[in-house]
Amino acid sequence: MTKSNLKQEIVPVLFLTFVVCISVIFLYATNSFTEEYIENTKNEAVKDMLKEQFTELDDYVYDEKMDLYTVFLNDEIIGYAFTTVANGYGGSIELIVALESNFTEDDEIIIHGISVVSHSETPGLGEKIVESSFSGQFNGVNINDVALTKDGGKIDAISGATISSSAVVDAVFNTVKEKTDIILNNLNINNEKGS
């Protein structure tokens, strides 16, 4: 390989590497500058979501392993909340589900409320899952009654949007079962440790 050939080969590589290095520096600077703000806005958003359910909350703890928010008032647990995703008609429906804290067994689980974080359901039809006429139906309902009325439950489906409605109901039911199992297990372990 002649010298000029080598130069032709190597210069583009070096130039591209140089551009990438400069770009990395800029990205690193932007990231370290915005990181804190992004974290803050996310925390604010989570707190607002929890406040929607527990208006009186003063603190919350997030358990990453269980993906569970425990909500406190005056250092006492007043409820639990967690996010879940339902497969709606137009895509994923992100929900936050809040539970009353005073349960010690499977059949005492009461839903405090649910709210929709994001969705892409059809405007005018499935979109109504965000309205309190639908999502408000979950307030204070025992988990065993979380089913559409046609399946013997207490939740009325939105007319014309059965898929969206049942997606929400199924997601709430399944996730509540799954999470409360974990919560109850933890309670039992703690009790055994205590006794």
Added chain:
Amino acid sequence: MKEIIDNLKNGIIKSNPVLILLLGLCPTLAVSTSIDNAFGMTAAVLFVLISSNVIVSLIRNYTPQRVRIPVFIVIIATLVTIVDLTMQAFLPSLSKSLGIFIPLIVVNCIILGRAEAFASKNKVPNAIMDAVGMGIGFGIAITIISFLRQILGTGNLSVFGNEIFSIPGLSENPMPIFILPMGAFLVISLLLATLRYSGVIKSG
């Protein structure tokens, strides 16, 4: 001076990226559900377009021909990531409604197209004017489309939470089809057809 004004006018009218060149249709169709989105998208595109044109034009004499496209892409991707992070930090609600379409500015053909076709061959002032013209041209097109879609789809017009007016009758019974993806195709095709028919756009 005349040359610079020509560069500016070129993007807005003669070769409007959306209405004439039909470039960057993906974000135009996808986020034009409300005027707020249109403004947010225009601001993001304008920033990326101007910065990328300036940088590409500055380094045009040093960029080896063979790696110019990867170099442009790296520059554009860096700028887009900066915009994305800044929006997430300071305008979280706008960032949420524009969603994936901010990162997708990287592959917006308007930006790579202008870097390759114009900025890499012209001086910095011309490149800036070209970017401003193209950005405004894109902004005008997406604003018209989202204006029509919002009016027809919801029956009222509100900008950043302030309701400007609502059409009696239509606001009670809006046509949500225009907010759905299908409505975007209807609006843009009718808009293009109208512009062609009325002679605003010369075919060819």
